[in-house]
Amino acid sequence: MKRTLLSLFAVATMVAATGCEPSRETRENIVHTPETTTTATATTATTTTTTVETASAPILVTLNEYSIEMPATLPSGLTKFEIRNAGQLPHNFEIEGQGIEKELEEDLAPGASGTLEVDLQPGTYRIYCPVGTHDTEHGMSTQLTVN
Numbered sequence: 001m002k003r004t005l006l007s008l009f010a011v012a013t014m015v016a017a018t019g020c021e022p023s024r025e026t027r028e029n030i031v032h033t034p035e036t037t038t039t040a041t042a043t044t045a046t047t048t049t050t051t052v053e054t055a056s057a058p059i060l061v062t063l064n065e066y067s068i069e070m071p072a073t074l075p076s077g078l079t080k081f082e083i084r085n086a087g088q089l090p091h092n093f094e095i096e097g098q099g100i101e102k103e104l105e106e107d108l109a110p111g112a113s114g115t116l117e118v119d120l121q122p123g124t125y126r127i128y129c130p131v132g133t134h135d136t137e138h139g140m141s142t143q144l145t146v147n
C-alpha cells in the first residue's frame with residue numbers, strides 16, 4: 001500500500017510539473033539515447049581505421065637507366081609489386097628464384113606502371129630487366145632476400 005501511494009504521488013507531481021502524461025520508459029529513453037549513439041559511432045570509426053592499417057600495402061619498385069630501386073629484403077607470402085618506369089627507355093621487371101619466374105606481360109613505356117603478384121617463398125631471388133641488353137651489359141639487376 002505504501003509503494004502504491006508513493007508512486008501515485010510521484011506521477012501526480014510529474015503531471016503537475018510537465019502537464020503531460022509521464023512514463024518511466026519515456027524518461028529513460030530521453031536520458032540514455034544520446035549517450036548510447038555517441039559511443040556506437042566512436043567504436044565504428046576505430047574499427048574502420050584498424051582494418052585499413054592491417055591490409056598489406058604493395059611493394060613499390062622504381063625502374064630507371066639502369067637501376068631497380070626496391071627493398072633488398074621482404075617477408076614471405078603473397079606480395080604485390082607496384083612497378084613504375086621513371087626512366088626514358090622502356091623497361092620490364094622479371095623475378096627469378098625458388099622455382100618462380102615471372103615478369104610483366106608487357107614492357108613499361110617511360111612513365112608507365114604495372115603490377116605483378118608473386119607468392120614469395122623464403123630464399124633468394126634475382127630481379128632484372130629483360131629488355132634488350134639492360135641486364136647483360138648495363139647491370140640492371142638486383143637481389144631480393146625473402147625471410
Ligand SMILES: [Cu+2]
Nearest residue numbers: 091129131134
Ligand atoms: Cu630496362
